[in-house]
Amino acid sequence: MQKHSLQSITILGSTGSIGVSTLDVVARHPDRYSVYALTAHSKVDALAEQCARFHPQVAVVGTAEAASALTALLKKAGLKTAVSYGPAALCDVSSAAGCDVVMAAIVGAAGLPSALAAAQAGKKILLANKEALVMSGQIFMDAIHESGATLLPIDSEHNAIFQCLPLDYARVPDSHGIHKILLTASGGPFLRRAVESLADVTPEEAVAHPNWSMGRKISVDSATMMNKGLEVIEAHWLFGAAADQIEVVIHPQSVIHSMVSYADGSVLAQLGNPDMRTPIAHALAYPERIASGVEPIDLAKIAELHFLRPDFQQFPCLKLAFDALRAGGSSAALLNAANEIAVEAFLDRKIGFRKINELIATVMAKIPSTSVKDLDALLEQDQRARDLANSLITS
Ligand code: NAD
Numbered sequence: 207m208q209k210h211s212l213q214s215i216t217i218l219g220s221t222g223s224i225g226v227s228t229l230d231v232v233a234r235h236p237d238r239y240s241v242y243a244l245t246a247h248s249k250v251d252a253l254a255e256q257c258a259r260f261h262p263q264v265a266v267v268g269t270a271e272a273a274s275a276l277t278a279l280l281k282k283a284g285l286k287t288a289v290s291y292g293p294a295a296l297c298d299v300s301s302a303a304g305c306d307v308v309m310a311a312i313v314g315a316a317g318l319p320s321a322l323a324a325a326q327a328g329k330k331i332l333l334a335n336k337e338a339l340v341m342s343g344q345i346f347m348d349a350i351h352e353s354g355a356t357l358l359p360i361d362s363e364h365n366a367i368f369q370c371l372p373l374d375y376a377r378v379p380d381s382h383g384i385h386k387i388l389l390t391a392s393g394g395p396f397l398r399r400a401v402e403s404l405a406d407v408t409p410e411e412a413v414a415h416p417n418w419s420m421g422r423k424i425s426v427d428s429a430t431m432m433n434k435g436l437e438v439i440e441a442h443w444l445f446g447a448a449a450d451q452i453e454v455v456i457h458p459q460s461v462i463h464s465m466v467s468y469a470d471g472s473v474l475a476q477l478g479n480p481d482m483r484t485p486i487a488h489a490l491a492y493p494e495r496i497a498s499g500v501e502p503i504d505l506a507k508i509a510e511l512h513f514l515r516p517d518f519q520q521f522p523c524l525k526l527a528f529d530a531l532r533a534g535g536s537s538a539a540l541l542n543a544a545n546e547i548a549v550e551a552f553l554d555r556k557i558g559f560r561k562i563n564e565l566i567a568t569v570m571a572k573i574p575s576t577s578v579k580d581l582d583a584l585l586e587q588d589q590r591a592r593d594l595a596n597s598l599i600t601s
């Protein structure tokens with residue numbers, strides 16, 4: 207029988223879509239993984255149930271009130287999990303000596319400090335929280351290299367690209383005859399709609415993704431295609447690829463999760479059912495392969511795969527993201543912050559769908575990009591963009 211060392215894992219954002227899928231895979235392999243810490247912002251009941259099932263050493267929530275509610279639930283169930291709360295506690299559980307692997311699955315900028323703490327502590331980081339890398343780019347990658355941490359992509363496209371790249375690639379432009387990264391996109395729920403018809407779409411329509419079941423923020427990002435824009439920037443940092451070496455291809459079936467095109471004309475693709483348990487299992491066990499609970503694809507049943515070029519007129523957010531990548535400096539952080547505020551306002555029915563890209567464009571035009579050397583400077587730029595976006599919404 208094969209022997210594995212037991213790895214202990216912190217799941218940041220365990221009650222979310224990625225968090226729940228991660229626990230599903232972990233539960234299939236009790237011989238390989240134990241849970242060190244679980245975290246949730248406010249879903250105390252769900253977190254208490256996860257504690258009863260996975261017995262983490264620590265559970266972290268957002269506020270003191272949530273912490274006392276969770277403590278009461280755990281006490282009632284006779285569980286020994288310690289409870290803490292707040293941003294510093296998230297950094298503690300992602301850098302603790304007792305944890306080997308950190309799944310970064312908090313949504314948005316709120317996940318940056320804890321993901322960065324894991325990077326600085328030299329952990330094996332499974333990165334779902336793309337906003338953290340989009341915001342912090344060089345700072346994050348420097349932390350990875352300085353500490354010797356391992357960074358594995360969970361985003362299905364980046365996980366696919368990682369699987370299609372040579373094992374020993376360094377940077378995409380430099381070596382191995384890599385021509386381009388082909389980043390696939392489903393096109394989201396509004397792919398076949400005229401852009402002029404989208405002014406009055408509701409949050410419910412926008413979050414109804416044709417292929418993937420995900421959290422609300424990323425679902426809206428998929429409808430605007432800002433998600434693909436963030437992923438272009440994410441690919442730049444993960445694989446060292448310039449903007450011109452990343453091509454977005456719309457592929458409505460979401461069967462091919464992305465591709466790498468080589469100088470000799472070969473294109474390598476990774477295919478699978480649209481289920482995040484595949485990239486999660488891949489990254490958890492890498493370089494081994496383990497069962498994820500995902501069925502193999504039935505190609506004859508899928509029958510056809512389609513591809514289209516994206517239209518920047520129809521998806522202005524995609525263009526804004528390419529512009530931010532080319533501009534460099536704090537541009538991507540400004541883009542991300544404005545987008546987070548705009549998406550939240552759209553979900554709260556304060557602005558219409560078409561205002562999302564307008565708001566981001568205004569913020570990008572009004573705040574000059576600066577070079578950001580550390581987390582404090584970065585968070586200052588992030589806050590400036592949020593303040594401006596919020597004032598534009600209220601005015
Ligand atoms: P979700 O909304 O379902 O879950 C978010 C998690 O983050 C929850 O556990 C929540 O408690 C926690 N959280 C939210 N705000 C927080 C805060 N301020 N402080 C601490 N914790 C907070 O989101 P999701 O769909 O699971 O996505 C998580 C991340 O993974 C996002 O960055 C998303 O872009 C990325 N991602 C998701 C998918 C997917 O299929 N869901 C695919 C690729 C990438």
Ligand code: MG
Nearest residue numbers: 361362363437
């Ligand atoms: Mg993705």
